[in-house]
Amino acid sequence: MAKKGWDEFEIGAMLRSFDGKIDDIAGTRQENRDYSESNSYTASVADWRLIKPVFNKDYCIDCQFCWVYCPDVSIISRDKKMIGVDMDHCKGCGICVEVCPTNPKSLLMFPEQADEEAEIASWPTKDEEK
């Protein structure tokens, strides 16, 4: 974001979410929204993350629990189908993994540098004790 001088921005500790007027924002997908430069959607906070969720679609039942519980709106879902995680905004809290009801889980946390394909290839099997 451009570093403006003291006389170059709007007064108040106030930031706009969108450029200009919005209409039916709930019916507009994120990628189609006219986010302003100051909206957090345009900023990556990926470097806050130490561990990351890996999504394995083989076990996902599209229950949407992760989408509902994610505190950073970082679960990408389209037509109620889980697609993946927005890795620009995910902070690695692990709540999605905690709430995932499948066995084995469809989301698991791994170190940030872990290889996604390798982890999916060696995914844990069903836990029979549950």
Added chain:
Amino acid sequence: MAFDKMELRDIEVWDGNFAAAQALRQCQIDVVAAYPITPSTPIVEGYAKFLSDNYIEGEFVMVESEHAAMSGCIGAAAAGGRVATATSSQGFALMVETLYQASGMRLPIVLNVVNRALASPLNVNGDHSDMYLGRDSGWIQFDSYCPQDAYDLNFIAFRVSEDHDIRLPAMVHQDGFMTSHTAQGVTTLSDDVAYNFVGDYKPMNDMLDFEHPVTHGVQTEEDWHFEHKARQHNDLMTKVIPKIEEVFKDFEKLSGRKYNIVEEYETKDADVCVVCMGSSVETAREVAGEMRAKGIKAGVVGIRVIRPFPFEQIRDALKDIKAIATLDRSSPNGAAGMLFNEVAGSLFNTDTKALLSGYVYGLGGRDLTKVHLSDLFTELQANVDAGKVTTPLQQFIGVRGPKLSYL
């Protein structure tokens, strides 16, 4: 309109609290979030009563502390309403954290502060400790000397504060008990005239504008914080005083009552002058008149706008005075006193040869008597005659025990 109007006599007998409550009614405040505290309680109590009696369309939010009261006001103001509350002393102190939020967020809240001492020891009476505590908070601060001022300055505060070039919150101060609980004749404005002077609230960046969503109260670090604070200071230093002068003029046209950034009394040919605030201004004026009968050319400068501090107006008002006394009604606790410092700062680098001395008085509601002021003017005249300050620079007035003086 969905609410009733009130028939007022041209002159009502009101104390400062009721005058402020009536002004809040006539301004049709949308939200008052309050936690009542002596001696300001009747202001918010009055608003609540007018609301329940259908004289106002608004909301009264009873909260669990003064911190919550100002927080509620901030939320309501960010949402886009006309907002006010009142407090004193310990309540004001608890509110301080949120005062900085309100001004930094540029929300035009009006806070009636009924000045009272700060504990410890606990004390409910009037001094200016709470008023002084707010002086770096980024608010505009108006000072009333009597109930009439408390009434009028509320309308003026809303007009200044809500102006889109200003958008800074404002405090209207009055002295605890001496003004807040002393009934005097107050010349009123009719409901329509009063409301039209303030006008309909014009929202700016309000959260209830769903077509233009905004985030209020954002965080900035070393990369942005300084610019925001600089802008706020700039607007306080350059825009507020001219706007207040404009609104004072409009108010004079409407009511015939003239307010000034600093209120000068007999200063034009004065040799000696006191600079003070609150109800003491009226006492000082009376004594100044009596001193003139005794051959001492005395004047009084009352501060009407404490923040932003009127450096230029003070400099002009005091430029030909030979001996000046500043009267601080708050313990400086290890310094010279706010008025002493500000007046010294205003006069430094000018051609004045004025002799400046500072006095601390009236803590915890201790009276400032006419005898005190008469002695003070006499002391200033002695300074003029000697051509130097004959006393220590800081003295206490009206405290028991051995005389206290410093510097």
